[in-house]
Amino acid sequence: MTDLPIVGAAMTLKDVEINRNWLLEKPRDLELQDFVPAEVLAGDWQSVATEARRLLDGHQGRLGIHGPFMGLNVASSDPDIRAVVAKRMDQALDVAEALEVTQIVIHSPYSTWMHNNLDNWPEQRQQVINLTHETLGAAVKRAENQGCVFVLENIEDKDPADRRKLVESFNSTAFALSIDTGHAAYAYGSTGAPPVDYFVQDAGEMLAHVHLQDADGYADRHWPLGYGNVNFRAIFANLAKITSNPRLIIEIRDKSQIQASAAHLAALGLAQ
Template identity: 65%
Template sequence: MTTNRPRPTLGACMPLADAPAHLDWLTEGGRSLELQDFVEADLLNGDWRGRVAEARALLGGWQGRLGLHGPFWGFTIATQDPDVRAVVARRMDQALDAADALGADQIVIHSPYTTWDHNNLDMAGAPRAQVIDRVHACIGAAVKRAEALGVVFVIENIEDKDPRDRLSLAQSFGSPAVKLSIDTGHAHYAHVATGAPPVDYYVRAAGDMLAHVHLQDADGYADRHWAPGMGTVNFAAIFAALAETGAEPRLNLELRDTSEIAPAAARLAAMGVAV
């Protein structure tokens, strides 16, 4: 286990409208920020440049690492439908356009793996390989463009029951532009509701491919996005696993109530796991 490692610095996720209330906190610690405006198709098809201009004006004095949550509503990146695949490719390009204009270097996208997949990936006909092939067909061109832009797609677990599936998918690209994200509440849901491993196992499975974490507490029943301490996620075990891996992911608090960000950060700091 890694020893004498500096405590990692927390960041946060939020829509741009909530950022002014947290700007001092973000700035004083050089904290990471993940903007969540660009998940919406209406914005991506509309005046996204206006939103970028607002963000750049607001964040002019902030020196942290900037990412954005990419689009995900209404599709999977492993879709079999060629018409939907074209939509997915366009959404990924729109996200890259926004990231490039913002100066963001990380985009969160959603894993295609479902609970149903877990029991069916090794059926006859090689469905495991087919999922990976479909993802390459959907986002392969976007990954190549991300490489050129210096942007990294991080694949976030949603229903994933075996964290090694998502790892294999990310590794299949052989690209510095594809790495892993872990959402602690999603992993805890999978553990409690579907028999997946505990959250710290997801961290160890990701290893040095882990570039991003959504920190949220939950009860294992629903996607709560509570502040740490409100649910049953074992954050001490998660941070211990992070230290073991040696990875240095962005650690972004993703809370349903963004007014809880500073108190949640203070709670994790009091535990001695982060600053």
């Protein structure tokens, strides 16, 4: 990245109404989060998509959605659960097709417990990969044909290399890496993971998406940027070394502070 990157944000449609002028002033990337609940994906998501098209008239950035994750595990050992997860991913792709969405955020299967037990049973590492392929294989193939990319976000991940190797195993242009700065900060502060900038360094050119939030290393705070102790200077220094042009998405709890968070990065000379 030579020029300062342009940050976008994660919002629901009601938050888009509040931040619409800011969103449209530059080609800011947007991640819609209205399509996470199963009730929406299995219900009348079309009316939500219609409202999205109205509100986003004039939007010039890249459009993504946060995919389903609540109660789901992409590496479940239960075939019935895998079938439900696969169904939800297919529904998310229906939304993506209707809105010309090019990126869907989904969650990593790796937990803190799993990190300490991956080598406690023979073939456990490979089993996580195999089960994820069984769950997501068809969805990733459909995404390839649709021009969409799934990005796998760290949640409890302690070793970023595990998630990277899982994504690499698909060998697909439709599967890439996502980093959540607050999740990585939690893992660093509470479970002994490497610092957040190391997650960026490990992802390298496979990085396609970043959730920018501030935190304290204890919990998943989703604070406005500048409220916690996440080292954004170190993160952006590593981002400057890669050419994959990841979407930089402010994802905070208080959506009224999105613009202030972007201003915080601008004041640090990191983004616009």
